[in-house]
Structure formats: C-alpha cells, structure tokens
Amino acid sequence: MRQKIVNGILLTPYRAIQGGTIVIDEGQIVGVHEGSVEVPNAVEIDAKGQFVAPGFIDIHVHGGGGFDFMDGTEEAFLKIAELHARYGTTALVPTTLTAEKEDLLKTLDVYETAHRNNTKGASFLGMHLEGPYFALSQRGAQDPRYIRNPDPVEYEEILKHSSSIVRWSAAPELEGAIAFGQRLRQKGIIAAIAHTDALYDEVLLAYENGYSLVTHLYSAMSGVTRRNAFRYAGVIESAFLLDLDVEIIGDGIHLPPPLLKLVYKIKGADRIALITDAMRAAGMPEGESTLGSLKNGLKVIVEDGVAKLPDRTAFAGSVATMNRLVRNMVQLADVPLLEAVRMASTTPARIMGVDHRKGSLAKGKDADIVLFDQDFTVGMTMVQGKVIYSLLSGPSRSLAI
Incomplete structure (x- = not known):
C-alpha cells in the first residue's frame, strides 16, 4: 500500500x-x-x-502505563510499547534492573515472545541489561541485594541463553569488568559505563577495551573527587574528554537546564542520545508506585514529575516521555529543534547500529x-x-x- x-x-x-x-x-x-x-x-x-x-528511539526505558519489563509478562512488554508510542517513540530498547540471574533469564525469554507479537506499539531493538555488575556506592535505586562483580560463569550463561541482548551496563572499575567489556565487544554488544565510581584512568582503560557509551550521564556516577588532597577526574569528566557517546535523561529534573546546556555544548547532538529511563509510572497519575517487578520491586513515590525513594533522598527513576525530552531540549536548553530531534532519533539509531534503516x-x-x-x-x-x-x-x- x-x-x-x-x-x-x-x-x-x-x-x-x-x-x-x-x-x-x-x-x-x-x-x-x-x-x-x-x-x-x-x-x-x-x-x-x-x-x-523521524520516530523517536528510546534506548533506555524500563516501563510505562503501569507496567515494568521486570514484571516478566508479555502483556507488560506490549503495553509499555503501546504507551510510549502515544508519545512519539517508534523503537525502544527494553531495559532490566539489577536482579537474580533467573529473573534476567525469564525476562529475556518473555522478550522473544513479545517481540514476535508486538504489532500495536513501538518496535523492539533488543534487550538492555542494566546491571547487576555495579558499584554499591553508586547503586542509586538499584536493589543492593543483587549487586555483584562480573562473573564469567554467570554472564557466559546469560549470553548463551539469549541472542537478544544488544547492550549491557556495568561499572568498569570492578574486578573482572575489563574482561567483561572485551567479551561484549566480541559479541557485538554495546558495553556501557553505569552506576560507577571509576576514575579517569579506569574509564580510559574501559574505553580501550570495549566500553563506548555512558549510561544516564551525571546520574549514579563519579565526578571530580579528592583523595589525600589530590583531585581526580571521575566518569563525568572522562565522558567529556573521551570520544564516548552519552545518554541523558532530559526531563529537566535529573539534569536541570544548566547541565542540559553544558552537555550539549561539550558533546553536541551527534554524541548525545535522549533517553526516558522511564519506569512504570510514565503516563500515569502521580502517587505511590513500584520500581521494578511487582513481585519484589522497590516502593517509590512519584511527585514533581519524577519518581523518588520513599525517604526522598534520591530519585528512583523517570516518568518522562520522549516528546517531553525533545521539548525540554528546545525550551530549557535552547537547542535548535532539528538538533533536539537528532538526539532523539538519528544519534540513538547510530549508537544502536540501526541507522541504515531508522533514525x-x-x-x-x-x-x-x-x-x-x-x-x-x-x-x-x-x-x-x-x-x-x-x-x-x-x-x-x-x-x-
């Protein structure tokens, strides 16, 4: 037709x-x-x-419409895809949270079925495993019970189990993380730096060994730090200095306007992917919600346009949609419309290796x-x-x- x-x-x-x-x-x-x-x-x-x-491409999203990918049901996958399509997303990368291996394997299995039956929502580009190989000190809202160092026995089993993994986020300073990055590069999987206390030298080593993307820049990562009177550059500064792609939660809350402007000024539209990092409350009324699986997820409060931990000491996820991110870059960060759209389409398509057909x-x-x-x-x-x-x-x- x-x-x-x-x-x-x-x-x-x-x-x-x-x-x-x-x-x-x-x-x-x-x-x-x-x-x-x-x-x-x-x-x-x-x-x-x-x-x-061009349709928006969200390469880091956990949920929406009252559902989370960690619910482990086909209905959750399909309803999330439908919800985000209402806000301009035409392709997305379903994202997990730190969890037990069995839960990750189940989610990967459900993805296969949902991918085949997804006809009413944004298309799926493959799975993003966010964790469980993180720095405990930078866990954010990730469940500390499941955080651990990269284990070759474990991640080889997961890689063998599913061919749908397209990116995996980890802290590169952990024992075994460099070998992990090398393995992901061999498999053609994007290795991303996330939930990390790495210093510049550790980020540089990771960059040389497969890590090419920084997950939600500024969130759950090190900046300039002082140790024994000496200052060291952290992941944030390393992302600016090295030829790394970055993704940002452009909801205007995780990153206020001055930081949105700073990232754009330094990295430019060709190196920035706008992401929602949305949890299940995206597209839903404010109030109590759950981050992660309904079975064993974390209770959170959604208010002021963002999810927070119950004690309000930290953010616990975004409730943004992609059209809101593009609007914010234009209205809050003074980015030209064409450039804002590029960060929501062309750049994420290139990062995910689908720019020959999308973006x-x-x-x-x-x-x-x-x-x-x-x-x-x-x-x-x-x-x-x-x-x-x-x-x-x-x-x-x-x-x-």
Whole structure:
C-alpha cells in the first residue's frame, strides 16, 4: 500500500522543509519531496501543518502505563510499547534492573515472545541489561541485594541463553569488568559505563577495551573527587574528554537546564542520545508506585514529575516521555529543534547500529514517523508505515519554526 504525508514541516537531517511530502511504500520511505507530488492510488495523510519527524528511539526505558519489563509478562512488554508510542517513540530498547540471574533469564525469554507479537506499539531493538555488575556506592535505586562483580560463569550463561541482548551496563572499575567489556565487544554488544565510581584512568582503560557509551550521564556516577588532597577526574569528566557517546535523561529534573546546556555544548547532538529511563509510572497519575517487578520491586513515590525513594533522598527513576525530552531540549536548553530531534532519533539509531534503516526521514529508511505540534503534543505515530496512534481528526494548527 502506498501512502503520502502532506501539508507538514518535514524535519530532515539537514533542514526543515515547509509543505513537503513524504511518500511511503510497503513500510519504507521511497521519497522525500519539497512540494506536493502526485502518487496514484496513495492513501493521503494530512499533517495539518504539524512537524513531521523521524520516530523517536528510546534506548533506555524500563516501563510505562503501569507496567515494568521486570514484571516478566508479555502483556507488560506490549503495553509499555503501546504507551510510549502515544508519545512519539517508534523503537525502544527494553531495559532490566539489577536482579537474580533467573529473573534476567525469564525476562529475556518473555522478550522473544513479545517481540514476535508486538504489532500495536513501538518496535523492539533488543534487550538492555542494566546491571547487576555495579558499584554499591553508586547503586542509586538499584536493589543492593543483587549487586555483584562480573562473573564469567554467570554472564557466559546469560549470553548463551539469549541472542537478544544488544547492550549491557556495568561499572568498569570492578574486578573482572575489563574482561567483561572485551567479551561484549566480541559479541557485538554495546558495553556501557553505569552506576560507577571509576576514575579517569579506569574509564580510559574501559574505553580501550570495549566500553563506548555512558549510561544516564551525571546520574549514579563519579565526578571530580579528592583523595589525600589530590583531585581526580571521575566518569563525568572522562565522558567529556573521551570520544564516548552519552545518554541523558532530559526531563529537566535529573539534569536541570544548566547541565542540559553544558552537555550539549561539550558533546553536541551527534554524541548525545535522549533517553526516558522511564519506569512504570510514565503516563500515569502521580502517587505511590513500584520500581521494578511487582513481585519484589522497590516502593517509590512519584511527585514533581519524577519518581523518588520513599525517604526522598534520591530519585528512583523517570516518568518522562520522549516528546517531553525533545521539548525540554528546545525550551530549557535552547537547542535548535532539528538538533533536539537528532538526539532523539538519528544519534540513538547510530549508537544502536540501526541507522541504515531508522533514525531519519530519508529514502530507503523504515517509515517510522512522528507528527507533533508546537507544544510537542504528538498527533500521529507511524511504525514501518502502520499508523499505531493518531489524533489527526483534531483541528489543524499553523506552526512556525
């Protein structure tokens, strides 16, 4: 089936095209045009003056809509995918929490079934294991009962069990973490630095041995520290100095506007991936919730637009959605719209190795497309040519860049 999207502002990798047309055939973009074009027998989608952008790609998300991937059910996976599609996400990487090996294996098994049956939500790009190989001192809201050093016997069993793991986050200063990073690189799995007290030399060694990404920059990691009167650079400074990709929770809370501006100024849009790191309360009313599995997860409080530990001493996860992150980068960090969209699409696609088919409005790419207005309210989400969410019956709104 041929489709064409008309009467929108197309946000391509290089420029915005007023009144452009996107032509879609069999789930792929086959043309991006500056004006109106005739497409015989095509189903026409009127963007009604909204922005037309590549679908958002969330490479670190735990849940939403009242569900968490650690619930270990197919329903949880599918409902989370549907919830985030309402906010412009067209592809995501389901993320675990620190847990027992058996729970991780079960979650990986459920992913396989959910991946096959996922037709109504954002598509899945593979699994992200966040932990359990972390520094206890930087655990954040991760359950300390399950935190441990990398164990070759354990992680080899997990790697053998599932081929769906695409990234794994760990603290590189732990005993065995360098060999772990090397093993992940051999398997083509992204090794990410997370929940860590590493110093610069340890980060540099990790970078040389497979670690290429920094998980939620600034959150649960070391900065400049003083030991015996001498100062040492931590993970934050190392991320700025080395050629590492970084992801940021751009909810304006985990990172306030000055830090959003600083990261953008130093790393630029081509090295930053916006992530929600959302837990089950995303898209839900504020109040009590659970981080992780309902069976043995951590009770949290959602207020002020973020999840907190019950004693309010630390954040316990985000409730952000991708459209909110893009809006924040534009409105709070003064980032140009095209650059903000790039951090939510093109850059995460490149990090995950899927930029040959996703992440931009270009001929030959999957028709993963989101429409949103000047308030960043999503009007339509399309995954591989299939409209899975739409508000286009609403009134037309004239926008200006």
